[in-house]
Amino acid sequence: MLKQQTILIIENTTPGRAVLSDFLTQHNFHSITVSQEQLAVHQIEQSVDLVLIDLDQGDQDALQQLRYWKNHKPETPCILVSSSDNIDTAVAAMKQGAADYLRKPVNSQKLIQSVITCMRSTRNAAPAVSASQHRPSQRGFENIVGQSGAMQEIFEDARRVAQTDSTVLITGESGTGKELIAEAIHRNSPRAAEPFVTVNMAAVPEHLVESELFGHTKGSFTGATESRRGRFEAAHHGTLFIDEIGDFKLESQAKLLRVLENHTITPIGSNQDRHVNVRVVAATSHHLEKLVEKGRFREDLYYRLNVINLKLPPLRERNEDIALLVDSFMNQICQQIQRERPELSAELHQYLVNHTWPGNVRQLRNCLESMVVLSKSGRLTLDDLPDMLRNGEGVHDGIVIPEGIRLEELERTAIQQTLSRNHGNRTHSAKSLGMSVRTLQRKLKAWGIREQANSFARNGSS
Known part of the structure; x- marks a missing residue:
């Protein structure tokens, strides 16, 4: 499907051009290699499917090249590669339209995946405005729909944070998409090729919390019939996402603080510390400040977690995203259950857009899935709403709304x-x-x- 598609490589070093060209050739891509000085107008004018730009030729020169391509051939995706850790340059590149930003030495599998993803996105792009056009182009963010100003701010901050190892605390109501943001941060970080491990503290029994996170040795407690490594070790070199950190029991919080500060864990029943290289992203729907005031959450742990805070807005504060979400979810659901997409009546669509959605994005998706699965025809109406919604959940029937009011x-x-x-x-x-x-x-x-x-x-x- 991608056979003999052409990639223009703008790299100043001969060895660098040769390595990239040989590698892409092995994966059935045709490549044109030039340096910044060799780049000619005819090479820009000819048809290429993707441009690979080396930032090490000079940030300003490379960004100028990026601007030129996005101005003259906006449909051609551009990937930037660099050995620099300069976060500002990476952010500037993404703002100016780069499809991806890779750090040297470039992982071969990561490069190919990025190339394929960028080309697939270009082929699938429709001329009409669609939900996918309002999504960030970076890998990991393509699963998150949001064109509202509030979500665009979150995306921008998340991209910037992704390039660091700083601890991140994601807050927001249940169902706002905290895990999606956490995974997007990981996928756009230097740790992207390493594990992304999740643990939901609300789902772990209190007596198993420490074992779940730090592991245990055989015979360390009743039922420990064999040794087991915890989530921290499983996420070594990668990212550990701790969901609902507010439910973490107070007695174990000191041990978590020690791990965050010293990067060492001690499995239950062991006397030996083990080093772990893990980036932690935590999330909660609780107000941790209030839990600190009530003595239910350690203040020092709160400040250690809250290095970077990303607060996700509830759906009612970004209702301009609801129509996009409905479109995206309907496509996903129908593809998953292999059913033709039903039509939504105008009244139902208006209801979905105007509803308060106390359960946020999760509730909206569950509502749509329920209607699609249980539908008996190719058209959905207000009668197809789940009982909870048809019975008035989130609807204020006592308010008389004048006809025609906006x-x-x-x-x-x-x-x-x-x-x-x-x-x-x-x-x-x-x-x-x-x-x-x-x-x-x-x-x-x-x-x-x-x-x-x-x-x-x-x-x-x-």
């Missing part, structure tokens, strides 16, 4: 009335409305009612 007008009225009840206090109002203060402030500014909110505050404090 959703934005309803939202604006709700915000103004909530601000009035809270005497202009934005923090209390945002909490009542189920949104962040930042989102509330952004909406007020967009509607030009900042001064009105301030007047509420002044009147309330007089």
Whole structure:
């Protein structure tokens, strides 16, 4: 399928060009190799399927080449390779349209996978706007749908964080996609070829927590019939994702802190420390600060985990992504169960877009899967909604909505009335409305009612 597709290699060293060319030839690709100085206009004008640019020829020269290709042939994917650890350069490259960024020495399998992924994305790109066009182009982020400003900020921060080994704490309500972000960080990190290991603390019995993470020796406790390595050892050289870290029992938190600080573990029943090289990404739907105040979570562990914080917005704060998610999930579900995609009635689509989705992205996907699996025809309507939704979960039936009123007008009225009840206090109002203060402030500014909110505050404090 990819036979004899052409790759243009822009590399300043002769040995480097030869190595890349020989390797790509072995995988049935045709390559054209040039240095920056040798690159001619006719080579840019001819048809190539992908461009491989060496950043070591000089960051500015390479980024200039990238800009030229994206301006003149935006459909041609560009992969950048570099021996530099400069995160800013990597971020700049991705912002300017690079399809991928690989560090030298380039892992051969990683390079081929990147080439195939980039070419497949180009072939599958449709001229019409689709969900995939709103996804970041890097490997790992293609599984996450989000064109909203809030999600774009998350993607940008996650790309930047991926190039480091800093500990990351991902917070957000249940079902917002914390594990997807964690895996995307791993897939875009220098550890991408190593294991990505997950453990959900809410699903591990308390008496097995330490064994699950640190391992145990044979006979160390009742039922330990053989030695077992823990998740930290399984993730050696890779990434360990600890989900629902807020459910980690207090008695074991000191041991986790020791691992994060000293990079050593001691399996249960052993007297020997074992070194582990693991990048930790943790996630929680709890407010860890409140757990610290209540004495249920160690303050020193909280600060050790919270080096980088990525807060995922709930779906109700990025409802412009819902239509994209519906489209993406419908395709996934129908492909998985090998069924033709049913049509959605206009009323059902409007309901899905306007619903509050307290269970977030997970609930939306489960709802769609239930309807598709149980559908008896090629068209889904409001009657196909799961019972919980048809019975009013998340729907305020007591509110009379005037005919023809727009959703934005309803939202604006709700915000103004909530601000009035809270005497202009934005923090209390945002909490009542189920949104962040930042989102509330952004909406007020967009509607030009900042001064009105301030007047509420002044009147309330007089």
